[in-house]
Amino acid sequence: MAQFTIKDIARELGVSPSTVSRALHDHPDISQETKDKVVALASKRHYQPNQIAKSLQTSRTSTVGVVVPEIQHHFFSSVISGIEELAHKAGYTIMVCQSHEDQEREALNLRALASHRVAGILISISKNTTDYGHLKAVMSQGIPLVQFDRVVEPLDTGKVTVDDFNGAYIAVKHLIDSGYTRIAHIAGRQHITIGKNRHDGYRQALKDHGFRSDDDLVVYGGFQERDGLEGIKKLLSLASPPDAVFAVNDPVAIGVYKHLREQGVRIPRDMALLGFCNNPESALVEPPLTTVAQPAYRIGREAMHMLLEQFEREADFKPENKVLRTHLMVRRST
Known part of the structure; x- marks a missing residue:
């Protein structure tokens, strides 16, 4: 006797093989009713993933x-x-x-x-x-x-x-709505999607709210603490430093945070700081870090x-x- 397959289950229930597969693996996008029907038929027909x-x-x-x-x-x-x-x-x-x-x-x-x-x-x-x-x-x-x-x-x-573009856009909009006017971005590598999309979201938020993009306020680097450390050093050396920094991720933001504290820069009074990821450390520093949470x-x-x-x-x-x-x-x- 031929083995009962996912396609057979799909055909009997009038759904797609993809739906059957997701139901069998308890995918959150599939309704409980569909999961129950799929599991019941799979059990009845003795379906086994071979x-x-x-x-x-x-x-x-x-x-x-x-x-x-x-x-x-x-x-x-x-x-x-x-x-x-x-x-x-x-x-x-x-x-x-x-x-x-x-x-x-x-x-x-x-x-x-x-x-x-x-x-x-x-x-x-x-x-x-x-x-x-x-x-x-x-x-x-x-x-x-x-x-x-x-x-x-x-x-x-x-x-x-994740929707990196929109996450970055909302983050920068929050800084604008909070009254900050010179918003810098310590960006990731631009050949990698998360670096490019978060950078693009930053740029678009500034444009949509009437701010001119300033290339001096964007520092490109990697995704680790040391990249935040090097980035904030460059930003603080500007004749007109930023009043807020949006970091490509939380490790970079923590690198920024540590250097700002060492230099006596008060967060957020002198400079606001915002990350991306919602690492546990972001809630433990003082003041706690505003960040974009991703699942x-x-x-x-x-x-x-x-x-x-x-x-x-x-x-x-x-x-x-x-x-x-x-x-x-x-x-x-x-």
Whole structure:
């Protein structure tokens, strides 16, 4: 007897295979009524995701590779928790690698994961990745690949991101509404989506509210504390320093915060400060940091959901770009 498949469930219930797949993995976008119908029919027809047979056919394991710039960043550790929770539920284990913001190490990680015959790979690229040959090589081997957070737009893969443009726009609008007039931006690398989109949101908010963009008020760097430290030094050296700083992420904002405190600059009286991410540290500094919160744990779950769909739908899978919302956490730094 032929095995009952996701397509069979979809046909009987009059829904798409994607809906069935998401229902079986308890996806939040699927209604409880649909989940109940899918699970009931799957149980009645003795549906089983044939991972053993699939492993024999593809010579791949039930391990999923995860590549992140650094685990110590709270955002990425939260993403990994979301990935692992859903992977475990679906019968997969995860293998985590760090690129340490280095393209060569990232490429080495991908080659190692491929040699271990992982079932698929989830990746957030390093800030220094400008050549994508190693990503294309993985895809050419037939290994499913999903990008999250920092993504390469031209690659035809599933992607899970947040609305970085709108998050930045709302952040800068908040600073404008609070009365600040010289708003600086310590930006990330512009070849990476989060750096470019947050920078574009900053520029657009200024334009829409009648402010002229001042190139002297934008400092380009990376995504770590030291980038904030170097950025704020440049801004403080200006003849007319800013009265507010929007940092590309919370680690950069914390670097700014530490230097401002060392220099006796009062936050927010002398200079307001705003970050992006909502790391735990942002609420612990004094004054607490206003920041744009992004759903790190959900990003991990959505990325793993997308990979599971690709496993099950195979040739029928069409990559999608899932964009999640952010929200502003107003605290006393602004």
